[in-house]
Amino acid sequence: MSNYKIHTATELWQKETCLPSIPTFSQNLDHILGNGGVQLGSLTEVLGLPGTGKTQLCLQLCASVQIPKVLSGLNAEALYIDTNTNFTPTRFKEILTASLLKCQKIEPSYLFNEEEALDRLHYINAFGIEKFCACMNRISVFVAEHPRVKLIVIDSITFPFKEGISVQKRTGLLFRQMADLQRIAMEGLVAVVLVNEMSTRLGLSGGAVVGSLGDAWAHRCNKRLLLSNPSELGGSRLALLLKSNNAPNLVAKFQITREGIRDS
Amino acid sequence: MRCVLIKMQKLTHVEGTALTDHVIKMLFQSRIITILDFLQEDVEKLSNICKLSIPQILEARNRILTKFSAPVINGSCFIDKIRKGTISIKSGVKNLDNMLNRGIPAKTITELCGIAGSGKTQLALQIAINCAKETHKTVLYIDTKGDFSALRIQKILEKCQYSFKEVAAIMSRIHISYIWTMEELVNLFKNLKNGELVIDNLVLLVIDSLPSLMFQYLGEDNKLGLSLLNSFVNYSRFICKQLNIGIICINMQTRWVDQDLTDVEDEENSTAYKDSFTEKRYRCLGRYWQHIPTLVLELEKIKENDNENNSGIKITVLHSIDSDYENRHCILCVGESGVT
Incomplete structure (x- = not known):
């Protein structure tokens, strides 16, 4: 049963530094995330109030994962697990086409077929806790069958757990799923992005509006990105890296255009 | 799971007792393999298997118990x-x-x-x-x-x-x-x-x-x-x-x-x-x-x-x-x- 491996930090450093990242198409955002985007093998949580651009960011990442090899992209596929009907195919098509056209502009020899590009997104709608758990159980098989999937998005992680489960059971279940997911992410070198909602906890020190799922969950995630759209900035939005194991807590400004996520 | 966690130590030669390698071999043949087996088995049966007298078996048991029990240490040594x-x-x-x-x-x-x-x-x-x-x-x-x-x-x-x-x-x-x-x-x-x-x-x-x-x-x-x-x-x-x-x-x-x-x-x-x-x-x-x-x-x-x-x-x-x-x-x- 000795299935653990012991690595030295030098080995891990070599591995970490040559792992590619999925760019967000906003240099500011890429900069604060610390690795030039969402790094493969990592787990990132995106937080924010409704309408702050969480789903938009996920759609952009699903498009970015397709950047061709000539532009040192991943040329890979994405898996989108939708638990709350957040995904809109027309909007995704818009962002995907815009992103790939941008690639073509930089590298004219790159040709793409819109339909083929759309085929490279795998979509699962997992409504309700039973479907969600079943889907999480199958993820390892799915990733093994689809080795080109390099990004898994769960939008949102909170929604399946809204009702029908006690808080203790929820935490236990989530921690088990996270351990499995992280093992898959690290072994298969897949990036995982989780969308979380915000909730209100009255009387809490350090602000009453916090991410859902409690303090235990906050401890489990090692990269947390908070999005907001303050009205005084007009159309621009802000992203704050709330927590990270290797980058300082910085703020970045970005905007959401018709083409997707861009610098503002 | 539990059984795996409790480490079972194999019976070995204990100095100063009648448990020689030869006797232990006989015990193994009778499926008395671990120390625990030896301590739990009936004394008379052990005596028959080892061809030793009952006091000898009891003596061996006592030795094992002292050897494997928690040691006593006096206060000043401990400090x-x-x-x-x-x-x-x-x-x-x-x-x-x-x-x-x-x-x-x-x-x-x-x-x-x-x-x-x-x-x-x-x-x-x-x-x-x-x-x-x-x-x-x-x-x-x-x-x-x-x-x-x-x-x-x-x-x-x-x-x-x-x-x-x-x-x-x-x-x-x-x-x-x-x-x-x-x-x-x-x-x-x-x-x-x-x-x-x-x-x-x-x-x-x-x-x-x-x-x-x-x-x-x-x-x-x-x-x-x-x-x-x-x-x-x-x-x-x-x-x-x-x-x-x-x-x-x-x-x-x-x-x-x-x-x-x-x-x-x-x-x-x-x-x-x-x-x-x-x-x-x-x-x-x-x-x-x-x-x-x-x-x-x-x-x-x-x-x-x-x-x-x-x-x-x-x-x-x-x-x-x-x-x-x-x-x-x-x-x-x-x-x-x-x-x-």
């Missing part, structure tokens, strides 16, 4: 032993070492706790770096939530102006293992105890973090998690004494808010209520764990120092076997060059 044995591992973080007099105590379990994002991992990484740097010994970092960042370590060392060669040498002394379940953790510790897993010059073991594993058992009616935690604690205590190493466990705190509706005495409006909230912080892992670590350090993030992305951590001693240390505190600074 001497403790005084000689107490060593600390320098954490290399000046304020922390000053607060704890010398450093992280060896041979016991130390806990770092704090709410999410309070800098537990950063401090643990720093202690790992400093240990590998100062003592030229090995640190084993057990990562249960993918928090370990070799890049961060390299950047800290680079900022402290170490040459590439030195950085590589320090980093080669930090060993990492990814563990995802409690069973895997207990198994690793078992192998460390049995000597199946040998790490040369080990001085410190960091577990980041225990709740990530233990919370997987939340909400289940069986006490599987608790029994695994218990095995983990027993193995850790054995290992840290045997190998003379320090063990740092990272625990988290959760905040719970109690809402008290207090009557506000107001003459004009007698039905006015005032909400007041009291926030409480609890260390996780349940009541069993609360008194296991001999030293508990609480980390708290304090107001950000605006310059150069630095922020501060306040460390308080929540619990210590030496009550002098309790409630002592110190302030550390986290920045690009690590925790100082």
Whole structure:
């Protein structure tokens, strides 16, 4: 049963530094995330109030994962697990086409077929806790069958757990799923992005509006990105890296255009 | 699972008794293999098998019992032993070492706790770096939530102006293992105890973090998690004494808010209520764990120092076997060059 491996930090450093990242198409955002985007093998949580651009960011990442090899992209596929009907195919098509056209502009020899590009997104709608758990159980098989999937998005992680489960059971279940997911992410070198909602906890020190799922969950995630759209900035939005194991807590400004996520 | 955990020792030759190799061979043939088998078997039957007299068998049993029972030690020897044995591992973080007099105590379990994002991992990484740097010994970092960042370590060392060669040498002394379940953790510790897993010059073991594993058992009616935690604690205590190493466990705190509706005495409006909230912080892992670590350090993030992305951590001693240390505190600074 000795299935653990012991690595030295030098080995891990070599591995970490040559792992590619999925760019967000906003240099500011890429900069604060610390690795030039969402790094493969990592787990990132995106937080924010409704309408702050969480789903938009996920759609952009699903498009970015397709950047061709000539532009040192991943040329890979994405898996989108939708638990709350957040995904809109027309909007995704818009962002995907815009992103790939941008690639073509930089590298004219790159040709793409819109339909083929759309085929490279795998979509699962997992409504309700039973479907969600079943889907999480199958993820390892799915990733093994689809080795080109390099990004898994769960939008949102909170929604399946809204009702029908006690808080203790929820935490236990989530921690088990996270351990499995992280093992898959690290072994298969897949990036995982989780969308979380915000909730209100009255009387809490350090602000009453916090991410859902409690303090235990906050401890489990090692990269947390908070999005907001303050009205005084007009159309621009802000992203704050709330927590990270290797980058300082910085703020970045970005905007959401018709083409997707861009610098503002 | 249980049977695997209780180590069964094979019967061997016991000096000064009639249990010679020849007799043991006869016992093995009669399927009396472990010490436990020998102690549990009927005396007369044993006498027949070994062709020894009953007093000889009883004598052998007594010898075994004395040999394997807990030893008696007198008070002055014990104090001497403790005084000689107490060593600390320098954490290399000046304020922390000053607060704890010398450093992280060896041979016991130390806990770092704090709410999410309070800098537990950063401090643990720093202690790992400093240990590998100062003592030229090995640190084993057990990562249960993918928090370990070799890049961060390299950047800290680079900022402290170490040459590439030195950085590589320090980093080669930090060993990492990814563990995802409690069973895997207990198994690793078992192998460390049995000597199946040998790490040369080990001085410190960091577990980041225990709740990530233990919370997987939340909400289940069986006490599987608790029994695994218990095995983990027993193995850790054995290992840290045997190998003379320090063990740092990272625990988290959760905040719970109690809402008290207090009557506000107001003459004009007698039905006015005032909400007041009291926030409480609890260390996780349940009541069993609360008194296991001999030293508990609480980390708290304090107001950000605006310059150069630095922020501060306040460390308080929540619990210590030496009550002098309790409630002592110190302030550390986290920045690009690590925790100082």
